[in-house]
Amino acid sequence: MAYIKVDNTKVNKEVAQKLIKICPFNAFEYDDEMLSINANCRICKMCVRKGPEGVCTLIEEERKKIDKTQYKGILVYIEQLNGKAHPVSFELIGKAKELAQVSKDPVFALVIGNQVEHLANEALTYGVDKVYLYDSPLYEHFNVERYTNVVEACFNKHKFSTILLGSTPQGRSFGPRMAARLRTGLTADCTKLEMDTNGDLLQIRPAFGGNIMAKIRTTNHRPQMATVRYKIFKKPEAVKPFGQLIKEDVKGINDHTFIEILEVLNKPKSKDISESEILICVGRAFKKQADLQLIEPLRKRLNADVACTRPLIENGWFDARYQVGLSGRTVKPKLIINIGISGAVHYIEGMKDAEMIITINNDPNNKLFNISHYSILGDLYEVLPRLNDLLEGENHV
Amino acid sequence: MNIMVCIKQVPASSEVKIDPVTGNLIRDGKNVKLNPFDLFALEAAFQINEQIGGSIHALTMGPDSAIRVLKEAIYMGADKGTVISDRKFAGADVLATAYTISQMIDHIGNFDLVICGKQTTDGDTAQVGPEIAENLTIPHVPYVKEILEVYEDYVVVRSGYDTHDEIVKVTLPALLTIEKDANTPRLPSYKRKKAFKDSDINIIRFNDLKDQTLEHYGLLGSPTQVEEMFSPDTKLDSKAIKGDAKTMAKGLFDVLKESQFI
Numbered sequence: 061m062a063y064i065k066v067d068n069t070k071v072n073k074e075v076a077q078k079l080i081k082i083c084p085f086n087a088f089e090y091d092d093e094m095l096s097i098n099a100n101c102r103i104c105k106m107c108v109r110k111g112p113e114g115v116c117t118l119i120e121e122e123r124k125k126i127d128k129t130q131y132k133g134i135l136v137y138i139e140q141l142n143g144k145a146h147p148v149s150f151e152l153i154g155k156a157k158e159l160a161q162v163s164k165d166p167v168f169a170l171v172i173g174n175q176v177e178h179l180a181n182e183a184l185t186y187g188v189d190k191v192y193l194y195d196s197p198l199y200e201h202f203n204v205e206r207y208t209n210v211v212e213a214c215f216n217k218h219k220f221s222t223i224l225l226g227s228t229p230q231g232r233s234f235g236p237r238m239a240a241r242l243r244t245g246l247t248a249d250c251t252k253l254e255m256d257t258n259g260d261l262l263q264i265r266p267a268f269g270g271n272i273m274a275k276i277r278t279t280n281h282r283p284q285m286a287t288v289r290y291k292i293f294k295k296p297e298a299v300k301p302f303g304q305l306i307k308e309d310v311k312g313i314n315d316h317t318f319i320e321i322l323e324v325l326n327k328p329k330s331k332d333i334s335e336s337e338i339l340i341c342v343g344r345a346f347k348k349q350a351d352l353q354l355i356e357p358l359r360k361r362l363n364a365d366v367a368c369t370r371p372l373i374e375n376g377w378f379d380a381r382y383q384v385g386l387s388g389r390t391v392k393p394k395l396i397i398n399i400g401i402s403g404a405v406h407y408i409e410g411m412k413d414a415e416m417i418i419t420i421n422n423d424p425n426n427k428l429f430n431i432s433h434y435s436i437l438g439d440l441y442e443v444l445p446r447l448n449d450l451l452e453g454e455n456h457v
Numbered sequence: 458m459n460i461m462v463c464i465k466q467v468p469a470s471s472e473v474k475i476d477p478v479t480g481n482l483i484r485d486g487k488n489v490k491l492n493p494f495d496l497f498a499l500e501a502a503f504q505i506n507e508q509i510g511g512s513i514h515a516l517t518m519g520p521d522s523a524i525r526v527l528k529e530a531i532y533m534g535a536d537k538g539t540v541i542s543d544r545k546f547a548g549a550d551v552l553a554t555a556y557t558i559s560q561m562i563d564h565i566g567n568f569d570l571v572i573c574g575k576q577t578t579d580g581d582t583a584q585v586g587p588e589i590a591e592n593l594t595i596p597h598v599p600y601v602k603e604i605l606e607v608y609e610d611y612v613v614v615r616s617g618y619d620t621h622d623e624i625v626k627v628t629l630p631a632l633l634t635i636e637k638d639a640n641t642p643r644l645p646s647y648k649r650k651k652a653f654k655d656s657d658i659n660i661i662r663f664n665d666l667k668d669q670t671l672e673h674y675g676l677l678g679s680p681t682q683v684e685e686m687f688s689p690d691t692k693l694d695s696k697a698i699k700g701d702a703k704t705m706a707k708g709l710f711d712v713l714k715e716s717q718f719i
Binding site for chain 1: 519520521522542543544546547548549550551552555556579581582583584585586587588590591592595596597598599600613617618619620621622623624625626627628631672675676677679680681682683684685686687688689693694695696697698699702703705706707708709710712713716717718719
């Protein structure tokens with residue numbers, strides 16, 4: 061076993077207090093002049109590295125090393141629902157191809173479903189070397205037990221070095237099931253992936269509520285597994301397919317299941333702006349209600365929801381549930397575009413956690429500019445028509 | 458039915474900073490609380506057994522002091538509490554943690570349902586629940602929003618995904634992870650607190666478990682190793698798009714395109 065050993069001959073009250081302060085997991089206990097470590101210890105080695113020299117040491121028994129050369133290739137799981145692939149899968153192919161250049165690995169895709177050969181072909185257009193297709197009426201709907209059996213069979217046959225999947229609701233349920241079956245590690249919600257020339261995947265993810273980033277390595281297990289959220293990576297450009305489609309035999313894969321899906325209920329599109337991913341938010345620089353038509357081409361193109369500030373509610377232009385701010389809704393969309401909003405504190409507090417903030421305003425002192433990723437100092441009545449021309453022009457191409 | 462609810466003690470605040478001079482993590486580790494997601498898991502268990510009867514056993518892995526969150530569960534309505542704690546589990550990642558908990562469940566034995574919260578506020582992975590199910594070779598249903606029907610040998614639940622909900626019938630024994638706000642968790646009752654103040658919490662150690670292979674636990678049983686922790690670059694990357702109206706519109710158009718919004 062691995063553990064941190066404390067040399068108590070070097071411990072006094074001062075040393076103990078120092079170590080207690082260093083430990084992020086509150087694992088030290090100091091009683092009767094004895095410093096000990098409790099089960100809180102995560103072996104982060106902070107005390108070894110940053111503590112008084114020689115007090116804490118990591119004791120680790122040598123593990124049997126696996127032969128990493130036996131494992132080859134980066135596999136991307138193509139998530140699908142009703143025969144339509146989740147776009148995160150293609151983003152992962154793009155990333156996998158970048159990583160593969162470093163480690164000289166091939167890139168593979170895995171498609172599971174019923175009558176989903178078109179998805180295998182779609183994966184090939186993003187430049188994968190091989191697609192493994194498991195096509196059967198048994199796989200019509202995602203079933204975590206059956207699908208895990210497929211991944212196990214596929215891995216045992218092809219011995220991938222790395223498996224990537226989307227951190228979608230399906231991926232967050234499926235990934236851990238795969239990892240436990242293959243007895244390997246899985247790093248959730250990576251925001252960055254890097255590859256070492258030796259084929260080790262560096263998995264970088266936020267820890268402790270996002271204030272700290274952790275760099276994680278799967279040192280002695282294969283496959284290395286990671287999930288990544290949608291839109292973290294870019295969708296790659298399509299290429300002329302050169303890879304190979306391999307139709308795998310599903311006979312012999314255990315299809316027993318304890319799970320029966322009785323009904324699938326599609327959700328009506330949510331009207332709650334706090335759930336919106338893309339928001340256009342309008343303020344009182346719009347002189348009359350009819351002028352809101354100016355945002356219509358952009359709204360359509362972004363498939364955005366529209367929200368507003370308080371004055372527009374008072375004008376009766378919007379229902380109160382579309383108000384952003386402390387007296388309205390708090391929103392955290394992936395993108396918010398503020399148009400003609402004065403930027404009162406109450407408004408900013410309700411939207412400052414948006415992932416990307418764009419502001420169009422003609423007041424150079426507008427406080428929104430301080431928190432915006434992109435600032436456009438201009439009159440909405442001049443900028444929006446030009447933008448609409450561009451959006452319009454693109455539709456004609 | 459016999460229900461085991463897996464809960465966790467988490468830091469009261471997730472605020473952590475890195476000291477820019479020493480590089481140390483600065484964390485308020487003294488204040489801990491019950492993982493808020495677990496309240497929904499406990500409440501789901503109480504509601505099931507109000508219908509069908511049975512016993513609810515709260516489980517946790519952590520230091521001995523995690524007994525506190527088990528007591529909280531008992532004051533809310535759980536019948537028993539057990540903590541698994543041993544220095545041999547130190548440094549466990551998701552795989553080793555889920556394995557240890559499934560060994561614990563196996564050791565206690567005799568269950569119909571395991572219920573977990575959707576995720577914790579400290580690890581934030583939502584992975585431990587499904588991995589426990591895999592280790593126990595039982596099915597799991599994630600993101601349960603509603604328990605619709607409860608029988609001796611199966612339950613019907615509503616499971617929520619981004620774009621759709623599924624009505625799922627799952628044969629017992631099974632594991633469910635409960636979605637946030639699936640129910641309204643009850644508060645610890647003063648009456649129960651008085652009655653069960655001195656109730657014993659069981660403690661399980663490594664030596665109690667069936668699998669005595671050290672390589673399956675703690676740091677040794679953890680495939681993933683944290684190599685480094687660092688502060689994210691939080692400086693706001695702010696750009697002004699300048700020029701006449703046409704240039705600004707083009708700049709905005711390009712940004713939206715570059716960021717894949719259009």
